[in-house]
Amino acid sequence: MAGVIRKLVQNPVTFSKYLTAHSAGINSNVAAAQRLFSTGAIQFQREFVLTEKTGSKKNIGLITLNRPKALNALCDGLMKDLSDAVDEFEKDREIATLIITGQGKAFAAGADIKEMQGLTFAEVVTGGFLSHWLRVSQCRKPVIAAVNGYALGGGCELMMMCDIAYASETAKFGQPEILIGTIPGAGGTQRIIKVAGKSKAMEICLSGNQFSAAEAEKMGLVSKVLPPDQLLPESIKLAEKIGNNSKIVVGLCKEAVNRAYETTLTEGLNFERRIFHSTFATEDRQEGMSAFIEKRPPNFQDK
Numbered sequence: 323m324a325g326v327i328r329k330l331v332q333n334p335v336t337f338s339k340y341l342t343a344h345s346a347g348i349n350s351n352v353a354a355a356q357r358l359f360s361t362g363a364i365q366f367q368r369e370f371v372l373t374e375k376t377g378s379k380k381n382i383g384l385i386t387l388n389r390p391k392a393l394n395a396l397c398d399g400l401m402k403d404l405s406d407a408v409d410e411f412e413k414d415r416e417i418a419t420l421i422i423t424g425q426g427k428a429f430a431a432g433a434d435i436k437e438m439q440g441l442t443f444a445e446v447v448t449g450g451f452l453s454h455w456l457r458v459s460q461c462r463k464p465v466i467a468a469v470n471g472y473a474l475g476g477g478c479e480l481m482m483m484c485d486i487a488y489a490s491e492t493a494k495f496g497q498p499e500i501l502i503g504t505i506p507g508a509g510g511t512q513r514i515i516k517v518a519g520k521s522k523a524m525e526i527c528l529s530g531n532q533f534s535a536a537e538a539e540k541m542g543l544v545s546k547v548l549p550p551d552q553l554l555p556e557s558i559k560l561a562e563k564i565g566n567n568s569k570i571v572v573g574l575c576k577e578a579v580n581r582a583y584e585t586t587l588t589e590g591l592n593f594e595r596r597i598f599h600s601t602f603a604t605e606d607r608q609e610g611m612s613a614f615i616e617k618r619p620p621n622f623q624d625k
């Protein structure tokens with residue numbers, strides 16, 4: 323029974339037809355499927371994105387961009403699915419850390435050129451184009467990009483929206499928009515410069531040249547380069563390490579680090595001090611320090 327339902331839910335269209343067809347009939351199957359969803363035993367498989375709870379405590383939300391035939395080109399549907407998946411894991415109190423990776427030989431080969439090709443200025447200005455794109459950068463929980471292959475254009479920008487990036491030795495990066503008559507539109511001209519400086523940012527954005535994972539690591543775009551078979555296990559290990567800390571304090575720490583992007587050093591230092599003070603209002607700060615003194619591991623309650 324569970325096997326049948328598992329197959330059905332892996333295809334949302336089939337599943338929704340199934341639910342309709344059986345609404346008046348074999349309701350026990352429907353109820354069983356709903357039970358599996360509600361216990362989290364099965365995650366809803368969207369058209370362009372797979373989600374899975376992983377790690378030894380099942381507290382890591384793994385999101386896999388799943389449009390491999392088009393090298394995970396970021397069409398509107400995929401970005402909507404990605405945004406929904408981030409919503410799902412952000413709401414789930416058990417999930418500590420998110421990981422985004424790609425199916426096949428690409429992380430993402432950029433925005434969908436076929437979808438953009440016919441658009442006019444009026445359509446992109448008035449049509450809410452890019453409206454789903456901010457979701458990853460607005461996630462309160464830490465997000466790790468596990469870059470398995472091409473991260474080009476919007477794919478490189480998506481990686482930079484994440485908090486930490488690990489890359490496979492085979493990954494390729496670049497902002498090739500200039501080669502197709504446009505410019506990066508989701509942070510490429512703004513975020514590379516913060517880590518790599520003006521000369522590198524200009525070189526990357528004006529030439530459209532691809533660069534290797536080793537170069538990305540050297541310029542600080544990714545923090546670790548790994549053999550392909552180690553990419554996901556090492557990303558999960560890092561996500562679990564982060565997940566062992568207090569969720570509330572991790573969220574505050576992420577906010578403080580991100581503030582450095584947006585503000586002056588003096589304002590950033592003031593903000594950091596206030597956030598530091600605010601951790602003293604949490605039970606987890608008390609627990610962490612007590613655990614150290616009592617020479618035992620902390621038992622954080624996310625309070």
Ligand SMILES: CCCCCCC/C=C/C(=O)SCCNC(=O)CCNC(=O)[C@H](O)C(C)(C)COP(=O)(O)OP(=O)(O)OC[C@H]1O[C@@H](n2cnc3c(N)ncnc32)[C@H](O)[C@@H]1OP(=O)(O)O
Nearest residue numbers: 391392393395431432433434435436474475476498507508
């Ligand atoms: C919805 C929000 C939009 C936000 C916009 C934000 C601003 C961002 C702009 C961009 O990202 S512009 C796109 C930048 N990316 C590129 O220019 C890369 C394009 N792809 C390539 O250069 C090559 O595909 C490759 C990555 C170097 C790989 O080459 P390879 O020879 O190995 O494979 P292909 O045969 O070229 O590709 C396979 C398959 O995938 C389709 N495809 C690849 N990239 C895209 C893409 N960006 N958009 C749409 N489709 C893509 C490619 O067309 C092939 O499919 P078929 O044509 O054979 O059906």
